[in-house]
Amino acid sequence: METFYNVLIDPFVQMYGMPDFFLQVLWEGLVSGVLYALIALGFVLIFKSSRIFNFAQGIMVVFAALSLVGLHTFLVPFVGNEFVAAAIAMPLTLGIMYALAMSVERVVLRPLVGQPDIILFMATIGITMFLIGFGEFVFGGENKVMITEALGIPTGAIEFEPFGGFLLLEEKDVFAVVMAIVLVISLLVFLNKSAMGRAIRALGDDHTAALSVGISLSTIWVLVWFIAGVIALATGVVWGARAGVSFALEVIAYKALPVLMLGGLESVSGAIIGGIAIGLLEKVFEIYWGQPLFGGNTETWFAFIFALIVLLFRPQGLFGEKIIERV
């Protein structure tokens, strides 16, 4: 009876009793959910256009953030001004991500065209390992601080007093959410309105047909990996502002995987909705069920188990393409 009460009634009593705290939890969940959605978006874009499950997305986040911070520290003595250095470092980092996209396409993907999915998946894990070693080799393995102020990201906090309580929104989190929304909208516009975007979607629909109407596979792959790199950079900046830049950031890639399961591997909107849903649910579960009942730290597995249960009812995720099999 006691357990029954603890599981089914007590959490809701607490939510109702302290609505301001509940709102705070929801906000935190929303912020991480938006970031999960961003990473998942990088996965989805690459999967849609090339059927490659890109495990390296997580390390690309770290690598982009590291390059930005590393270039910035390198440039500051030369330029003398933090803001100018940041303004130079940003396009340079984008250049690095483009070079990365191109070399991945040239060195790894092109020779592996037509191989089974699992081989390509393994190759992206190989890329991950290479980037881990390369990043540590060039930038060092220690933790770094994201150049939040030089980039002009606000660092204050906004306070509200809903329901006579207290709610604190950090400005950089607000910035993260706003930036994610802008990024997603511009990406959707790009995918739906521009010729390149249509080519990406065409490639996602049918490889052979897209090739036969003259869409260049390698250009699109480079483009898609570059977009994934830009998304990785954006994620790296905002997540780095929250938690510092280190290789531990890579674990957020694992957080994007249940989002993909939930939303479906091919669906852009699925990635966004799934990301936010998982961010919110895992936070709420951790605070109201995980910590009192399971000893905390349930965030490592909750999303996976939740997505697994959803998948049992919809094997292709909530928004994924229906899997049709023929013999």
Place this chain on the structure above:
Amino acid sequence: MFYRTSGQFKTTYESDQALFPIKQDMVLLVVILAAMYVVFPMFASEFTYKALLVPVLIYSLASLGLNILTGYAGQLSLGTAGFMGVGAYACYKITTIFPEMNIIVALFLSGFFSAAVGVAFGLPSLRIKGFYLAIATLASQFFLVWLFEKWAWLYNYNASGAIEVRTMDIFGLVVTGPNASPMVQYYFVLGIVSVVTFAMINLTRGRYGRTWKAVRDMDIAAELVGINLMRAKLSAFAVSSYIVGIAGALMVFFWKGAAEPNLFDIPMSFQIVFIAIIGGLGSVMGNFLGAILIVALPVVLNLLPEMLGLSIGSATMEHVNVMVVGSLIIMFLIVEPHGLARFWALIREKLIIWPFPH
């Protein structure tokens, strides 16, 4: 030249489908086994045992387990390390609850626990396929590692949260704990790996192996010819997790001596997937070749600058090492996506018809 098959006539189906259809294969195996059992122990130092021989054997066994599931039954799993953990913790609990029990019996019993957990997490495979299943197996990975941390009963309420192996003996011979000699542990691991490998070679050749392969190649078609998909997939999960569990128990009891939950975290899962893929999916021998490459290569790479007289900081070396291994993996995937086992198969075919090209 070495593989001349002339004069070896097959007069019955049994002899054609025998374990060694060509006599030279058997000779080769005897040579390898002799090297493992006799020659290596004559030269190996304590370092070689601890850093090369025992790890390669244990990882081969874990990869063999994964290969049953992924290579033979076609179900990609990324949660191998979690099941190794189940085996290790089960073995630890069995040996604390029944201190008198023979360690061999405890080892083979602990496999049943990981098999049960494996079947439970394998149930979704009946509905979910492909990458969705691969991510789903990550659920077991994260959940199990979390459980090893939070469930204090598993590690006997130790303050450190780690499990430590006490000294145990078989008929007076110390096999585990800090006092055990590396050579004894090596022979012990080698013996178990040999037995399990022999069993698996025969299992994969037999009825179960053929069922798994049919499911791997096209599960709907397999179902149509009358294969019970549930039984096939779950049996693959059970056998695979059983072997993986034994490998995990061996790892803690005969190699590491102690283990914290994060030993069984996701990097080890990936390492084992790499071994299986680089070695060759759907091959028993590939696991050993892959393990030699993935496990032994970093050790050798670490020693290399010292041999060449270069002085590089150990941290830098570590980074270069990861880079080199990553690039090698990509290179191997490009050169031979079917793995090292396929390489050997090609060489063998060439040798049989040598000196003729066709």
